[in-house]
Amino acid sequence: MWLVPANPDEYDLERAFSHFQALDWKRSYNYENGDILFLYVSGSVKKVMYKVEVIDGLVHSNDTVYDQSFWLDTDKYSQAIEGEKTRIRLVDVADKDDLTLPRLRERGLRGNIQGSMKLTGELRDYIMSHFANDVSSVTYPDDLPDLWEGERKTITVNAYERNPIARQQCIDHYGVECQVCRINFEETYGELGRDFIHVHHITPLHKVKEGYVVDPRTDLIPVCPNCHAMLHRKENGKYLTLEGMKERLEV
Template identity: 60%
Template sequence: MASTITILKNDQVLFEATSIQEAARFLAEHLSTAISKCFDPIERGYVYNIPYTKGKDEYRFVAPNHIASKRRYELEERGHHNARRIWLVPANPREFDLESAFSLYETLEWKRSFNYENGDILYLYVSGNVRRVRYKVEVIEGTVRPDTVEYNKMFWLDKDKLKDSKQWEWTRFRFVDEVETTELSLEKLRNHGLRGNIQGSMKLTGELGHYIMSFFEKDLTKEYYPEEVHETLEEGNLKTIAVNVYERNPIARKQCMEHYGVQCQVCELDFEKTYGEVGKDFIHVHHLKPLHEIQHCYIVDPVHDLIPVCPNCHAMLHRKENGEYLTIEQLKARILNTSLC
């Protein structure tokens, strides 16, 4: 029977448990500590991918996605102390051009002004002339090693801040959603519980938290079509799906759809024409370049790199035949040949 929770020590499989109780018992014995001290790091580990450090050793806990997703939902519904934390964070557009950065990149580094952890949600309030909450991001690395930070001069408008940033501690987050509404202006936020101005990171709770979150509907547990699957831990027979993040970047998707429209570019299906109002603006976006060819600093071009396709064609484009992915043209030809038979 497949294990429920796998314990890794310094990226090596240490133990496979069939329950969190068994995992906690093993970890307690391994670390010579009380079992009660092991449940929280294990739970936060497999739910939010938060590592647990003991001395020079790093422990990670891995569970099947459906188990981790279910537990995450339970924790957040109950307001459990292990649930992810929600923050309201100011962003100064005179210092850093967030809008341009998000149009090109899925993930960004951010100053670690508080102890952000993996899984935390940050709602970014853009100050200056914008003065409203614009973005929702998820922390994917609470603490980023300085040697992995990219100091991209392209987006820094304040060169003195760029120079100072070389001394900062960093967090890495991924873009989740963007909302453009005056309902999230500073004045509206004050009407729903905000006191004073937003001058530093603050935890979101109560009425203000519920109000801001109600405008962002992107589901973090939603699964996307993977482009490649590779084994990361052969000993534990674990697999990780490398998801093509460029297909789920809302800004890039929007620019792609503005250029091509929302009709499938393979089979020409238009969901609104076929299904009526319920199908309006529904379409998948396919990334044309194979994931293994993309470099770390790759910048996506929404017109030349992305193309709208229906879910069926999208699924076929992500399947291999004789070791190769079908191109848009090959799939079109196959559909045409089938229709002529």
């Protein structure tokens, strides 16, 4: 596990992760597939905010995942597109005072975070405790395989429902209560259910066009797994709407 600095005055990570499921990062160390990197956002933020997984330690192709519009410093962009890259995917995002620079120093961090550093001991365990294992790997209704004549049928997954940044912004707006049946898992199951909820993308996949940018407040909605599954089923060839679901529950 590594602690890696990211300068928000050079590159807009939040917008980039909202747009891409994976990014190509300048390879400053010999990261290996499966390595976990915790990205420390420097500048005026000064806190660890992103947990990412290395999915390709050394990118050999030329299809580098970079979008110049996310670069705030054009000189740094010119430098970044040169050299070796590591491909990373976003696993989880956190915005907590517990992960600020002073708190990290209390847990064993020495000096400033100016380059990638290996995480060990108490500091590693402390940072890990503030992130989920993998929010983006939560099973959603679209992921559940159908068995058809002994073969597995592949079902398309809506990436917007998995994107940790979009999910978190949606939850920050609505809370973790199901917006259909109103269940709150912490109230029902105690500590086990804290912060557990699915996020549903309201617009059907076939209506999503190229270049579409998701708005977490209007396009996503927190729902429980039961309601989520029903929203992904069709009746007479059509998906039920949120209002339609609510009316059925009232009846």
